[in-house]
Amino acid sequence: MVMWLADPVFLRKSPSVRTQLILLLMLAWVSLPLLFELPLSVCAAFALLWIARVALLFTSIKKLPLWALIILLVATSVWVYFRVGTIIGRDASVSLLMLMIILKAFEGETLRDWQILLLAQLVLMGGGLLFNQSILMAPWLIVALFCLISSLGLLAGIKPMMAIRQGAVILILSFPLAVILFIAMPRRNTPLWGVPQPQQSSVTGLSDTLESGSVSNLILSNELAFNVIFDNNAIPRNADMYWRVMVMGNNTDGKWHAVKEQYTDEDTLQLPSRALLEQRNDSKMVGYELIIQDDHGRLPALDQPLPNEQFGFSRRVGNVVRVNNSREGLRRVHLYSQMTPYLRQQMDQGLLNYYTQLPDGLNPETRRLAKQLADKSGGSEEFINHILTYFKSSHFQYTLTPKRNNETQNKIDYFLFEGHEGFCEDYADAMVWLARSIGVPARIVIGYQGGEYHPDNKFWQIRSKDAHAWTEIWIAEKGLWKRVDPTTAVSSVRIDKGVESALPAEQRAGLSSAFPLLQKYLDNGQFYWQQWVVNYDRGSQKSILSWLNLKNIPVYVLIIVIIIAIVITSLPLIFWLRRQGNVQTQPLTDGINLLKQTIVEGEESELSAIGPLELQNILAEHNLLNEDLAALLTQYINWQYGAAGMPDMRSQRKWLRKMKKAVRNL
Numbered sequence: 001m002v003m004w005l006a007d008p009v010f011l012r013k014s015p016s017v018r019t020q021l022i023l024l025l026m027l028a029w030v031s032l033p034l035l036f037e038l039p040l041s042v043c044a045a046f047a048l049l050w051i052a053r054v055a056l057l058f059t060s061i062k063k064l065p066l067w068a069l070i071i072l073l074v075a076t077s078v079w080v081y082f083r084v085g086t087i088i089g090r091d092a093s094v095s096l097l098m099l100m101i102i103l104k105a106f107e108g109e110t111l112r113d114w115q116i117l118l119l120a121q122l123v124l125m126g127g128g129l130l131f132n133q134s135i136l137m138a139p140w141l142i143v144a145l146f147c148l149i150s151s152l153g154l155l156a157g158i159k160p161m162m163a164i165r166q167g168a169v170i171l172i173l174s175f176p177l178a179v180i181l182f183i184a185m186p187r188r189n190t191p192l193w194g195v196p197q198p199q200q201s202s203v204t205g206l207s208d209t210l211e212s213g214s215v216s217n218l219i220l221s222n223e224l225a226f227n228v229i230f231d232n233n234a235i236p237r238n239a240d241m242y243w244r245v246m247v248m249g250n251n252t253d254g255k256w257h258a259v260k261e262q263y264t265d266e267d268t269l270q271l272p273s274r275a276l277l278e279q280r281n282d283s284k285m286v287g288y289e290l291i292i293q294d295d296h297g298r299l300p301a302l303d304q305p306l307p308n309e310q311f312g313f314s315r316r317v318g319n320v321v322r323v324n325n326s327r328e329g330l331r332r333v334h335l336y337s338q339m340t341p342y343l344r345q346q347m348d349q350g351l352l353n354y355y356t357q358l359p360d361g362l363n364p365e366t367r368r369l370a371k372q373l374a375d376k377s378g379g380s381e382e383f384i385n386h387i388l389t390y391f392k393s394s395h396f397q398y399t400l401t402p403k404r405n406n407e408t409q410n411k412i413d414y415f416l417f418e419g420h421e422g423f424c425e426d427y428a429d430a431m432v433w434l435a436r437s438i439g440v441p442a443r444i445v446i447g448y449q450g451g452e453y454h455p456d457n458k459f460w461q462i463r464s465k466d467a468h469a470w471t472e473i474w475i476a477e478k479g480l481w482k483r484v485d486p487t488t489a490v491s492s493v494r495i496d497k498g499v500e501s502a503l504p505a506e507q508r509a510g511l512s513s514a515f516p517l518l519q520k521y522l523d524n525g526q527f528y529w530q531q532w533v534v535n536y537d538r539g540s541q542k543s544i545l546s547w548l549n550l551k552n553i554p555v556y557v558l559i560i561v562i563i564i565a566i567v568i569t570s571l572p573l574i575f576w577l578r579r580q581g582n583v584q585t586q587p588l589t590d591g592i593n594l595l596k597q598t599i600v601e602g603e604e605s606e607l608s609a610i611g612p613l614e615l616q617n618i619l620a621e622h623n624l625l626n627e628d629l630a631a632l633l634t635q636y637i638n639w640q641y642g643a644a645g646m647p648d649m650r651s652q653r654k655w656l657r658k659m660k661k662a663v664r665n666l
Contacts, residue, residue: 013110013111014062014109014110014111015111015114015154015155017057017058018160019114019154019155020057020108020114021054021057022151022154022160023105023114023117023118023151023154024050024053024054024057024105026118026121026144026147026148026151027050027101027102027105027117027121028050029140029143029144029147030121030124030125030128030144030147031046031098031124031128032140033128033131033132033137033140034094034098034124034127034128034131035047036132037131037132038091038094038095038098039083039084039091039095041079041083042079042080042083042084042095042098042099045076045079045099046098046099046102049072049099049102049103049106050102053102053105053106056106062109063106063107063108063109064106064107066107068106069103069106069107072103072106073100073103076096076099076100076103077096079099080092080095080096080099083095090130090131093127094124094127094130094131097120097123097124097127098124098127101117101120101121101124104116104117104120105117111155114155115155118148118151118152118155121144121148122148125141125144125145128140129141133330133530133534134526134529135522135525135526135529138529138533142171145171146167146168146171147167149166149167149170149171150163150164150166150167151163153166153167166580169576170573170576173572173573173576174573176569176572177566177569177570177573179569180562180565180566180569181566182536183541183544184562184565184566187536187537187538187540187541206218206245206246206295206298206446206447206467208246208257208258209255209256209257209258210248210255210256210425210429210444210446210469211254211255211256211425212404212411212422212425212426212429213404213423213425214425214469215423215424215425215446215467215468215469216400216401216423216424216425218464218467219400219423219464219465219467219499219511220400220465220511221464221465222463222464222465222511223463223464224461224462224463224464224526225292225293225300225448225462225463225464225466225467226290226291226292226293226300226462227290227291227292227459227460227461227462227526227527227530227531228288228289228290228291228451228459228460228461228462229288229289229291229458229459229460230286230287230288230460231286231287231288231289232287233458234286235453236286236339237496238449238450238451238495238496238497238498239450239495239496240302240339241302241339241449241450241451242302242303242445242447242449242468242470242483242485243300243301243302243447243448243449243462243466244300244301244302244303244318244319244320244445244447245298245299245300245320245446245447245448246258246298246318246320246445246446246447247259247317247318247320247443247444247445247472248443248444248445248446249318249354249355249443249444250354250357251357251358251359251432252359253359254359254409254411256429256432256444259317259318259443260317284338284339284340285336285337285338285339286302286336286337286339287334287335287336288302288334288335288336288337289332289333289334289335290331290332290333290334290335291330291331291332291527291530291531291535292330292331292333293330293331294323294330294331297322297323297324297325298320298322298323299313299320299321299322299323299331299333299335300447300448300462301320301321301335301337302335302337302339303319303337303338303339303340303341303343303483304319304337304338304340304342304343305319305321305335305336305337306335306336306337306338312324312325313333318443318445319343321335330530330534330535331535332535332537332539341482341483341484342478342480342481342482342483343472343480343481343483344479344480344481345479345480345481346479347441347474347476347479351441352441355436355441355442355443355474356436356439356440356441356442357436358433358436358437362409362410362412363410363411363412363413363433364410364413365410365413365416365417366410366412366413366416366430366433366434366437367437369390369416369434370433370434370435370437370438371437371438373386373387373390373434374438379477380440380473380474380475380476380477381475381477381482383435383438383440384435384473384482384484387431387434387435387486388484388486388488388489389489391427391486391489391490392489392490394420395420396420396421396422396427396489396490397420397421397422397490398422398423398487398490398491398494398502398503399421399422399423399503399504399507400423400503400507401507402415402419402421402422402423402426403419403421404419405418405419412429412430412433415429415430416430424468424469424470424487424494425444425446425469427486427487427489427490428444428469428470428471428486428487429444430486431471431473431484431486432444432471435471435473440473440474440476441473441474442471442472442473442474443471443472443481444469444470444471445469445470445471445472445483446467446468446469447467447468448462448466448467448468449466449468449470449485449494449495450462450466450468450495450498451466452498454520454523454524454527456524457524457527457528459527461523461527465498465499465500465511466498466499468487470483470484470485470486470487471483471484471485471486472484499511500512545558587649587652587653587655587656588636588639588640588646588652588655588656590656591632591636591655591656591659591660592612592615592636592659594659594660594663595615595629595659595662595663596610596615598663598666599618599619599622599624599666600615600618612633612636612637612640613637615633616630616633624666626662626665628658628661628662628665629662632655632658632659632662635655636655
């Protein structure tokens with residue numbers, strides 16, 4: 001039995017099981033990046049719900065009742081709260097969004113429901129980009145957009161192969177227009193996807209505590225930490241690049257802890273202003289731009305960074321640079337530094353006590369060695385040289401897998417007198433112990449040292465394998481801190497050429513790619529992706545306009561140029577869509593089917609069995625047969641069954657436009 005409904009009936013129909021399965025598979029693809037970022041328990045809940053929804057496709061259960069959906073919604077919200085710790089913020093919001101979208105699929109029965117689900121997945125794509133903006137997200141996003149376009153075709157009733165072809169063509173023809181809009185749209189000074197960073201997240205892997213194994217374990221991951229571009233294509237020596245991130249000042253329970261990061265009152269040698277720097281040629285002063293993933297506002301900076309004039313940046317104790325408002329995502333930061341191993345500071349008694357404290361009773365042999373070296377030294381710098389000479393003459397080894405004695409609390413004694421093997425943190429730890437044992441202020445600095453230069457594109461890449469720890473010793477005679485890297489005494493090649501050159505062959509596995517040529521292209525691609533896509537801001541926009549010689553033209557001329565570019569890049573897509581419409585359209589059939597779908601409920605086979613006269617009777621029975629519809633149906637009958645035959649295509653399309661208008665008036 002056929003029945004008339006006030007709402008369009010075709011939106012109340014259910015897509016085929018195959019189409020629903022394809023849409024659920026697309027949801028899995030869109031959620032894939034989030035499964036690597038969100039808590040495992042949230043991902044497990046999503047996976048179970050997704051499997052359950054797929055299983056329902058092959059049963060007689062079309063959707064869950066409202067009461068069951070409400071219970072699941074409350075349960076998932078509570079689950080997210082207890083697993084994430086909040087329902088506010090990036091992690092919690094995206095977790096809830098992902099789970100609510102899969103719950104929406106449980107009530108997905110009609111075409112309208114699945115259309116809403118499809119659009120919700122578009123929002124979820126943006127959630128994935130909040131967590132990860134690497135170049136690997138580009139192919140994922142392209143495939144996701146392709147699936148979205150093709151799925152819209154499937155829901156419109158297009159056959160799968162035709163929907164796939166149309167999705168590919170639309171994506172390709174839309175690309176030039178997308179590029180123009182991406183370049184031309186007004187930009188802020190920061191990327192649009194910057195959101196506050198959760199306290200528990202960590203990007204670079206550098207911790208605010210240091211103990212044996214902290215840096216050596218980090219080396220093995222070899223993940224990208226940040227990219228650097230030096231002003232005027234400067235190429236500093238590896239040995240001069242010490243990227244300071246944190247300063248360790250307090251030792252408790254065998255661990256070093258970062259100093260409290262207050263605003264600094266340290267005098268960095270009265271460095272000149274940024275304006276003067278651009279007018280002078282100082283070989284020790286460099287400008288550089290970092291492209292870095294925000295790690296709680298920590299910015300690696302060369303010794304010694306200038307006060308930055310950009311809003312929101314500051315220097316803290318230990319002359320480290322911090323962003324005042326930490327947020328997720330990549331940053332582009334420009335800094336100036338004087339590449340000097342010295343840092344001036346006013347040392348009062350409180351600071352003197354802080355930087356000389358050590359746990360009581362530990363490492364007695366180390367204390368005796370420090371006194372012996374101090375007795376034959378005429379000052380702090382000579383004492384430092386004696387320590388470095390001790391490392392050189394005692395045949396210490398630089399290794400990722402040093403011998404350690406976990407049964408003793410006197411770990412520095414074991415390292416200095418028995419083990420004789422260590423990584424950078426071991427040598428820095430021992431150096432500070434030796435200095436503080438005789439009352440010389442000392443501290444550990446952790447960050448990165450050196451980097452890999454890419455001459456083709458003139459940028460540096462610093463990875464986790466470049467993580468390093470060194471020391472700063474107080475030179476009382478000069479009233480300043482001096483950078484002292486004890487690693488140079490046992491492996492100078494580590495500082496000059498990088499960690500791979502310093503390690504035995506068996507310990508280099510994983511530090512370099514098995515496919516160096518492929519890695520080179522990936523590194524270059526990652527650099528350009530970060531430089532011109534992820535971090536495309538107002539400054540990048542000005543650079544492109546300058547390159548196109550459009551920077552200095554009047555604003556109204558620039559707007560006209562942009563409009564012309566948008567029109568030109570839109571034309572191929574517009575022409576193709578019009579051509580597809582002309583090729584595939586059957587105006588009379590489309591018009592009569594539109595009318596049937598609007599007023600009659602039933603399967604496709606039932607609708608196809610309804611003729612124009614029967615349709616006319618249904619309209620009359622429900623008092624819907626007005627003059628316009630009666631005339632259109634009469635004309636349809638005459639063309640389809642009359643002796644005059646079918647009119648030309650122009651007349652048919654005109655009839656279709658009238659039919660669409662009449663249907664809207666219903």
